[in-house]
Amino acid sequence: DGGITQSPKYLFRKEGQNVTLSCEQNLNHDAMYWYRQDPGQGLRLIYYSQIVNDFQKGDIAEGYSVSREKKESFPLTVTSAQKNPTAFYLCASSELGNNYGYTFGSGTRLTVV
Amino acid sequence: AQSVSQHNHHVILSEAASLELGCNYSYGGTVNLFWYVQYPGQHLQLLLKYFSGDPLVKGIKGFEAEFIKSKFSFNLRKPSVQWSDTAEYFCAEEAGGYSTLTFGKGTMLLVSP
Numbered sequence: 001d002g003g004i005t006q007s008p009k010y011l012f013r014k015e016g017q018n019v020t021l022s023c024e025q026n027l028n029h030d031a032m033y034w035y036r037q038d039p040g041q042g043l044r045l046i047y048y049s050q051i052v053n054d055f056q057k058g059d060i061a062e063g064y065s066v067s068r069e070k071k072e073s074f075p076l077t078v079t080s081a082q083k084n085p086t087a088f089y090l091c092a093s094s095e096l097g098n099n100y101g102y103t104f105g106s107g108t109r110l111t112v113v
Numbered sequence: 114a115q116s117v118s119q120h121n122h123h124v125i126l127s128e129a130a131s132l133e134l135g136c137n138y139s140y141g142g143t144v145n146l147f148w149y150v151q152y153p154g155q156h157l158q159l160l161l162k163y164f165s166g167d168p169l170v171k172g173i174k175g176f177e178a179e180f181i182k183s184k185f186s187f188n189l190r191k192p193s194v195q196w197s198d199t200a201e202y203f204c205a206e207e208a209g210g211y212s213t214l215t216f217g218k219g220t221m222l223l224v225s226p
Contacts, residue, residue, distance in 0.1 A: 033213065040122065042203060042218035058213065059114075090157065101147055102214060104157040 006105035021076045021108045023091035030096045032074035037088040085112045115140050119217035134189040136204035145207040146187040152200045196226045
């Protein structure tokens, strides 16, 4: 079945450490996105990429970094510069033009202690 | 910057009651609109979408939404809710195509049996 795989589902890290969240899709979608979901805040866009080797900052990119070396992969690194990293992170993908909406992964819950 | 406003953060209904969740968007040009649902423990799923044409769109599980351009609104409705509709509902807009989705903060719906 086609879809988006995020791993791991739960992640615990110590404060000050960088951590990388994985996102892989086999839908052949050109565009991929990272959102952060916090209670009562909805989904806020961190980074997105519409083509390999290119990506754009979203609304809350500070403290995060991404890469897009392959069409099917869009990993997100939460750096030590992110002040409130504990959150639920959602990866999504879509065809360019977004006529069918986004397909979302099941998310990674990151807890920094 | 685009913004999406969802009127209610929490809604509690009894089974068989009618549902209307409010959503207002900000973009004044061509806009695509979406409603997503997140059932407990599950990933975000697309309920319905509006791109053009008939302003009344029908989605899965008996949901529908009406696009009213003059009011910048895209309210979600269901004539009779079920306990299984308990979930968080997100309205989203895409401004002008080839853009990213801007989400509202979500409405948590609790349906009591």
